[in-house]
Each structure stands twice: as structure tokens, then as C-alpha cells.
Amino acid sequence: MTDLKQLHEAVVTGDAKTARAITEQALKDGVDPLKLVTDYMAPAMGEVGRRFECNEYFVPELLLSARAMKAAMELIRPLLTAQGAEPVGRVAIGTVKGDLHDIGKNLVAAMLEGGGFEIIDLGVNVTPEQFIATVKEKRANIVAMSALLTTTMPSMKTTIDALKTAGVREQVKVLIGGAPITQKYADEIGADGYSDNAAEAVTIARKALGK
Amino acid sequence: MHPLLEKQLAAGPVVTDGAWGTQLQERGLGSGEFPDQWNLTHPDKVGEVAAAYVQAGSQVILANTFGANRPRLAAHHLEAKAVEINRAGVQISKQAAGGKALVFASIGPSGKMLLAGEVTADELTAAFSEQAQALAAAGADALVVETMADLEEAKLAVVAAKLTGLPVVACMVFDSGKNKDRTMTGVTPEQAVAGLSAVGADVIGANCGQGIEGFVPICQRMRAVTTQPLWMKSNAGLPEMENGRVVYRTTPEAFAAVIPQLVAAGANFVGGCCGTSPAYIRAVVKTLGRG
Numbered sequence: 001m002t003d004l005k006q007l008h009e010a011v012v013t014g015d016a017k018t019a020r021a022i023t024e025q026a027l028k029d030g031v032d033p034l035k036l037v038t039d040y041m042a043p044a045m046g047e048v049g050r051r052f053e054c055n056e057y058f059v060p061e062l063l064l065s066a067r068a069m070k071a072a073m074e075l076i077r078p079l080l081t082a083q084g085a086e087p088v089g090r091v092a093i094g095t096v097k098g099d100l101h102d103i104g105k106n107l108v109a110a111m112l113e114g115g116g117f118e119i120i121d122l123g124v125n126v127t128p129e130q131f132i133a134t135v136k137e138k139r140a141n142i143v144a145m146s147a148l149l150t151t152t153m154p155s156m157k158t159t160i161d162a163l164k165t166a167g168v169r170e171q172v173k174v175l176i177g178g179a180p181i182t183q184k185y186a187d188e189i190g191a192d193g194y195s196d197n198a199a200e201a202v203t204i205a206r207k208a209l210g211k
Numbered sequence: 212m213h214p215l216l217e218k219q220l221a222a223g224p225v226v227t228d229g230a231w232g233t234q235l236q237e238r239g240l241g242s243g244e245f246p247d248q249w250n251l252t253h254p255d256k257v258g259e260v261a262a263a264y265v266q267a268g269s270q271v272i273l274a275n276t277f278g279a280n281r282p283r284l285a286a287h288h289l290e291a292k293a294v295e296i297n298r299a300g301v302q303i304s305k306q307a308a309g310g311k312a313l314v315f316a317s318i319g320p321s322g323k324m325l326l327a328g329e330v331t332a333d334e335l336t337a338a339f340s341e342q343a344q345a346l347a348a349a350g351a352d353a354l355v356v357e358t359m360a361d362l363e364e365a366k367l368a369v370v371a372a373k374l375t376g377l378p379v380v381a382c383m384v385f386d387s388g389k390n391k392d393r394t395m396t397g398v399t400p401e402q403a404v405a406g407l408s409a410v411g412a413d414v415i416g417a418n419c420g421q422g423i424e425g426f427v428p429i430c431q432r433m434r435a436v437t438t439q440p441l442w443m444k445s446n447a448g449l450p451e452m453e454n455g456r457v458v459y460r461t462t463p464e465a466f467a468a469v470i471p472q473l474v475a476a477g478a479n480f481v482g483g484c485c486g487t488s489p490a491y492i493r494a495v496v497k498t499l500g501r502g
Contacts, residue, residue: 055388057396060326098243100286103324124286125243150450150457151242180388180450180457188452 002026005038007072011044012051014064016071023072033079037116043071045115045202052199059107062199066107067100069114087118089209092140092172094126096155101148104178107198108144113211115202117142128162135168142205147178156181157189173208212440215352219270219313220440224474224499227444227482228264229317235260235275245287249280250338257300261307263435267489268496271277271480272312273355274347275428276300277319281338282330286322294345301349314353317453318342319358321403326361326396334425335364339371347375354411355442355501358419358484360395362406373411380442380480381412385429386420394430394493395460400432408439416442419484422449422461427476434477459486467494474499 002025004165010019026036047084048065051057055199057065077087085167095105102124113119120138122130134140143163156176164167173192176185186194212220219225235246238256244417251259257275263273279297284290295317304314321338323330352478354372356379359365365381372379381402387393392400407415415437417429423445430443447459447466462477483491 055393058387058393059395060397063327079386083385100243101322103322105330106324106327108289113436149242150237150396153452155455195296 002029005021007036007040008044011041011065011068012047014061014068015169016068019068020071020075023075027079033076034085036076036188037152041072045069047198049203052197061109063110066110066114070110088116088211089142089205090118090120090138090140091142091144092120092122092131092134092138093144094122094131095124096152096157096159097125097147097193098155099147099149099152100124104148104198105146107176108146108201111201112205117205128159131159132162132166132168135172136191141172142175142208143172144175147181150180151184153178153180160191162191175204216378216413216440220479221387224478225270225480226268226492226496226499226501227480228269228273229483229487230485231260231273231275231488233486234488236272241409245289247276247277248274248287248289248298249298250275250296251292252301252302254299254358257258258303258307259404264490264492265308265312267492268501269312269492271315272304272308274300274304274316274351275346277317280318280321280342282323293341294312296348297342297345301346301351305350313352315353315355316346318354318356318372320360320364324361326364332367335367335372338373340367343372343375347377351377353378357382359383362396362398362403366406366410369407369410369412378413379411380414380416381407382418382442384420385417391421393426400429401436404433404437414440414442418444419446423466427469427472430473430476430478438481442475442480443473444484446480446484447491451460451485463494466491467498470495470498
């Protein structure tokens with residue numbers, strides 16, 4: 001029998017190879033895939049977040065852990081889908097119109113993907129129309145926007161306004177982040193969630209969906 | 212120490228310049244427009260910013276070349292103009308300086324993460340070499356590798372810059388961790404000093420990321436581990452939105468009032484980053500009893 005604590009450890013230390021190997025073995029042994037996620041990997045990502053909070057982990061460690069989680073999820077996702085299990089949420093993520101910076105956006109996408117969300121990455125310089133189309137066509141229930149520049153952060157408000165005009169604002173939760181963004185700004189433009197770091201992305205996204 | 216720096220620092224701390232992006236925006240640079248492209252399309256406006264800093268008393272001004280490296284230019288389909296944009300940036304600053312200030316040309320980060328595999332070390336070396344060589348050929352007095360979050364990328368840029376033979380300043384952005392004393396990738400001020408001086412940076416420091424108060428402890432920590440000149444350029448606080456407009460809360464006077472603490476902490480080059488303007492530089496010059 002596989003020692004599943006090793007899966008927890010592999011995600012925390014960002015060891016994708018081991019995370020994948022243990023998952024493979026556990027699935028062969030007949031362990032419930034959902035149990036792997038809820039009992040081992042999700043708590044592991046929680047631990048990663050805690051270490052980030054304590055300045056023990058920084059962006060490189062977050063990336064490695066998200067990748068380890070992703071490596072395991074690649075094996076688990078098809079089984080969950082076959083069981084009829086939906087992803088935690090579907091996220092349309094992008095850097096807003098006028099802004100081409102994608103480091104923060106990519107990091108949040110990796111964290112959310114590791115956290116069991118389905119990611120629809122729209123890239124950079126994403127127009128409000130692209131976000132709206134994705135919500136409508138791909139049934140995204142989260143719109144996640146990133147901006148690095150003070151000059152492009154107003155595009156977040158423009159996008160929220162466009163979601164309202166298109167009549168889909170109520171179907172989605174809007175999450176925002178980026179260097180110049182603050183909780184105050186998130187409140188001002190009516191976003192549903194904000195964090196100043198990628199480690200909290202999964203917590204914020206789950207909370208926004210009431211999960 | 213490089214003779215150019217030795218001569219400059221002989222008379223005490225050197226006043227550098229303030230922000231460029233916000234100054235260009237005031238002159239019409241649009242949201243999402245690429246500031247470096249203005250070296251070709253609006254050289255007069257870029258020259259106005261440079262001249263305003265010289266007028267305010269900057270002894271060192273940068274060149275509008277922060278984003279003019281190949282990976283970043285490619286995002287704007289401008290990579291074919293890499294050399295041209297860098298050359299024009301130096302020429303504009305040199306003309307505005309008119310011999311009254313030195314021109315330290317800016318080399319910013321690629322915007323791609325090495326550790327995520329978005330770019331390779333070889334690609335970064337090629338990009339920084341191309342930029343550094345263009346800046347040096349255009350007559351820059353020194354090169355400034357700035358706003359770096361990843362020590363590996365910063366070191367690659369310093370190595371490329373050093374090959375020009377010019378003095379090289381290397382500074383990182385400390386904006387992460389509970390005390391804002393780490394870069395995004397977790398680098399401490401001590402690690403930055405060790406890593407950057409190992410590859411030959413002549414001046415080491417910090418820029419952007421936070422207001423000037425947070426720069427004092429960072430400067431102290433760097434000074435505790437090096438005798439090299441230190442370069443400190445902080446923001447005018449953090450940006451806030453007010454009625455759809457971006458405002459920085461630290462006034463020129465409040466900013467300048469912290470400069471003596473920064474100098475006491477060991478800073479040799481002082482100036483401003485995001486949110487600062489010629490008014491901040493005038494206040495700093497006044498505080499230091501110059502002009």
C-alpha cells in the first residue's frame with residue numbers, strides 16, 4: 001500500500017515526479033481519486049500557502065508546488081470527469097486590455113489549476129468582449145483579471161461594467177489582482193475577491209463560489 | 212572603484228532622476244502604449260522629461276530604454292527596432308543632459324520568468340547583450356540594470372552589461388514578504404549584494420516596489436555587507452486610485468525629508484521611482500544643500 005503522506009509531502013516540496021508516481025500507484029491500488037484531492041493535495045496546498053504567509057516560501061516554491069499538484073491532477077482529472085464530478089470552478093483568466101504583463105496571471109492560473117479549477121487562459125491584452133464570450137460559451141463561473149500597470153487597472157472596471165451590460169454579471173464571480181491593486185480598489189469597482197498574493201488565489205476563488 | 216564613479220562620488224551623495232513613465236503619461240502617452248517606442252515617435256516629449264530632470268538638479272539621468280529588450284519588444288512587435296529604440300533613447304538623454312548630467316541607460320527585466328521556463332538563460336543573455344551593446348555604442352556613460360525580481364536574471368543582465376566596459380549599476384525591487392524586504396522570488400538585500408557583486412556590478416541597490424521609508428532598513432542591511440556604492444530609488448508611496456485617477460500620497464517634501472536617513476544608512480546615489488517627478492528631485496537637491 002502506498003504511503004499517501006508522501007503525496008502531501010511531494011506537493012509541499014514541489015516534487016512533481018514523486019507526486020505523479022504516488023498518484024499513479026494509489027489509483028492502481030484503488031484509492032478514490034477524490035480522496036487524494038481532498039485529503040492529501042488540497043491540505044498540502046494549504047500548507048504551501050501557510051509557508052508563503054510566513055516568508056518561508058516565495059514565488060519559485062509556489063510555482064513548483066503548483067506544478068506538482070498539476071502533475072497529479074492530470075491523472076486524477078479524467079477519472080473525476082468520468083465519475084461526473086465537475087471541476088471546483090471554471091475560470092476565465094487574463095491580463096486586462098492594454099496590459100501585456102503575464103507573470104502574475106500565469107502564477108495565479110497555475111495555483112488555481114493545482115487547486116482543481118478548470119482554467120481558460122485568455123492570455124494578455126484581453127478585451128471585455130473576450131471575457132464575456134468565454135463566460136457565455138464556455139460556462140466560466142469565475143472571471144479573473146490581472147493588471148500590472150496603474151494605467152491599465154481601469155480596464156477592470158470597464159470589464160465589470162461590460163459584464164453587467166451583457167447581462168452575465170450575476171453568473172460569475174470576479175476576482176482581481178496585480179501590483180497596483182488594493183482591497184479598496186476591488187471594493188470600489190465591485191469585484192468579488194482580491195488578494196495581494198498568488199498563494200491565496202485558491203482560497204479566495206473557493207470562498208467567492210461559496211465552497 | 213570605476214574612475215567615473217569615484218569622481219562623481221567624491222563630492223558626496225549623487226542625485227539621480229525620478230520616474231519617466233508617469234511623466235510621459237502627462238505628456239500624452241496612452242494607457243497600454245509602449246513608453247520606449249516614444250524615443251522614435253515622440254523624441255521631443257521624451258527629451259522634455261530628460262531636460263526637466265537636468266533642470267531640477269539631477270546629476271545622473273537615465274534613458275527611456277527600460278523595456279527595450281527583445282522579449283518585451285516582441286510583445287509589441289517591435290523587436291526589429293531594438294537597436295534603434297535603445298540608440299535613440301541614449302541620444303535623447305545625452306542631448307538633454309548637455310554635459311551637465313551623466314546618462315546612465317536603463318535595462319529592465321524581460322517580463323518572462325526563467326524558473327517557469329518561459330525564457331532560457333541563453334535567450335536572456337542574447338537580449339541583454341543586444342541592448343547593452345546598443346546603449347554603449349550610443350554613448351551611455353553607464354548602464355543600470357533595474358527593477359529586477361529574479362537574481363538569476365539580474366546576474367545575466369549584469370554580465371551582459373559588464374562586457375561593454377561601462378560601469379554597471381544593478382538594483383532589485385524589494386516588494387514581497389511581511390516586511391517588504393524580499394524580492395518576488397524571495398531574494399534578501401544581503402543575497403542581492405552577494406550575487407550582484409560576484410558578477411561584477413559596480414554599484415548595487417534597490418528601486419521601485421515601495422515608499423521611501425522601507426528603503427532605509429534595506430539600505431542599512433546592504434551597507435552592513437558591502438563597501439560598494441549603493442543606489443536607492445524609491446516610489447512616492449504606493450499608488451492609490453482616486454476618482455479613476457492614480458495618485459501617490461507621498462509629497463515631494465515628505466519624500467525629501469527621508470533622504471538624510473537614507474544617506475546616513477549608506478546610500479550614495481539617491482533619486483525616485485514610480486510617482487516621483489522633477490518636483491521631488493528639486494526637493495531632494497534642496498535637502499542635500501545643493502544648487
